Amino acid sequence: MNPLYIIIPVAVVLLIIIIWFISTSNRLNRAVVKIDEASSGIDVALTKRYDVLTKMIDVVKAYAKHEKETLFEVIKLRDGMSMKEKNDANRAMDENMKKINVLAENYPELKSSENYKTLQQSIADVEEHLQASRRLYNSNVSIYNQLLVSFPTSSIARGKGMTKKDFFEADEAKKEDVKIDL
Amino acid sequence: MGYEEVERLRKKAKRIELIGIFISIIISVVVGVMFKTPIAFFIFVFGFVLTTIINIGPRKKFSLAFKNTYVLKSLQSIFENLDYRPESGLKRDIIANTKMMNMGDRYTSNDYIYGTYKGISVTQADVHIEEEHTTTDSDGHTQTTWVTLFRGRWMVFDFNKIFKANIQVCQKGFGNARISNWGSDLKYKKVQMEDEDFNKRFRIFAQDEHDAFYILTPSLMEKIKRVSESINGRLLFCFVDNKLHIGLQNGKDSFEHGIFKKINEEKVINEISQDIKLITDFVDQLNLDNDLFRKEV
Known part of the structure; x- marks a missing residue:
């Protein structure tokens, strides 16, 4: 029997396996890159939200000088934060936003000031961008995590030391379209 | 322009269309019966096309009158700064x-x-x-x-x-x-x-x-x-x-x-x-x- 009858099919099968391995590996790598890109989108949006929120707190403090009881959460943003840290920072910003809203209710002149109104519009847009970044990130994480549990892709992922990624959680209220009563 | 005027233009366009088609049918039937030739069918088609061409103007007039009377009025009630140009x-x-x-x-x-x-x-x-x-x-x-x-x-x-x-x-x-x-x-x-x-x-x-x-x-x-x-x-x-x-x-x-x-x-x-x-x-x-x-x- 001609040995080529064995060598050729084996070579074809090996080639198919190699092509599949490379394409699957690239697919996983692309998924990670997309997650990283989306994650930096969250960083940008969080920083913008932090900046606007800080300005808002300054404006609120200027109007509510006598409010001693309201303590705002201290938020520190830094490079290379984990998703959990980002979630915590975002939640702290949510808390500060709630406190700002409560104070604004007690100070009608603050609520009606042009500066405050502008910042409110600004925060609404920033939050909308943050929601977009969150959804894009979570969508990519969902695709990636699904790849990680699907056989045989999971075996390559395990070999590359890939593990499941955390989602960026959202405040339930924030999932709705932003509505502001000005 | 009111309802009567728009209706008059519609009826005029309709009349031209019906007369044209009627004449085309009569001529094609007469030619078909007398000469027993399939050309009769082409005469009908020619008459129909000719009628459509002759009626372009009256049809357009009616369409414009209709739009400027009814469509414009409805649009005016809904849009501000309206600019409506039917043609x-x-x-x-x-x-x-x-x-x-x-x-x-x-x-x-x-x-x-x-x-x-x-x-x-x-x-x-x-x-x-x-x-x-x-x-x-x-x-x-x-x-x-x-x-x-x-x-x-x-x-x-x-x-x-x-x-x-x-x-x-x-x-x-x-x-x-x-x-x-x-x-x-x-x-x-x-x-x-x-x-x-x-x-x-x-x-x-x-x-x-x-x-x-x-x-x-x-x-x-x-x-x-x-x-x-x-x-x-x-x-x-x-x-x-x-x-x-x-x-x-x-x-x-x-x-x-x-x-x-x-x-x-x-x-x-x-x-x-x-x-x-x-x-x-x-x-x-x-x-x-x-x-x-x-x-x-």
Whole structure:
């Protein structure tokens, strides 16, 4: 029997396996890159939200000088934060936003000031961008995590030391379209 | 112009059409009976075509009178700063510049409407885009046919968010939509939204994924799905240069009234209102008048 009858099919099968391995590996790598890109989108949006929120707190403090009881959460943003840290920072910003809203209710002149109104519009847009970044990130994480549990892709992922990624959680209220009563 | 005058013009156009067809039938029957020749059929076709050509003017007069009387009045009651030109259309470049539609070889448009509704600037027109197809048979005879690529309405709205990248949302089955990366630094990518049902019904291409998620909020996706269910036709949404272009492929010419149908004012106004509602529904259902994100901050 001609040995080529064995060598050729084996070579074809090996080639198919190699092509599949490379394409699957690239697919996983692309998924990670997309997650990283989306994650930096969250960083940008969080920083913008932090900046606007800080300005808002300054404006609120200027109007509510006598409010001693309201303590705002201290938020520190830094490079290379984990998703959990980002979630915590975002939640702290949510808390500060709630406190700002409560104070604004007690100070009608603050609520009606042009500066405050502008910042409110600004925060609404920033939050909308943050929601977009969150959804894009979570969508990519969902695709990636699904790849990680699907056989045989999971075996390559395990070999590359890939593990499941955390989602960026959202405040339930924030999932709705932003509505502001000005 | 009142009801009587419009009806008079309709009846005149109808009369010309009926007389022309009647004469064509009589002549073709007489020729057919006397000479027993198939030419009789061609005489009928010739007579019919001749009648149609002769009647172009009276038909146009009636159509214009109808639109200037009934359509204009209805539009005035809904839009501010109205500019309605029944015989003009949307400039070809407005659609071509989106680079999201196959523009074919022949472009016609009429029923141009511009106005503001709830503070939103709205432009719309009936549009017909055709492509020339030439076939050559074995004897070398060439035949040219015109294939419709798009027939329906094209609408342009102010969009309530500011975005940098262009996005296309094309309902499956729309056909002839396209995207072009020519001359642009930003390249289109197919985007999968988190809403599986939306992905099944629409194809989404965006120059930037973030902007796609920024514009297509879960709430807007739901609204687009609802609108697409309630409309007879296929939709193309083009988010370009902070404007929303909507192409509705329904094969219809809106705001028209046939010459053989007597004008029933109540019915006519109701039909026109439905045609106008189709435009305003997009503003209402997609909440385009929510300008929270448009304000300069």
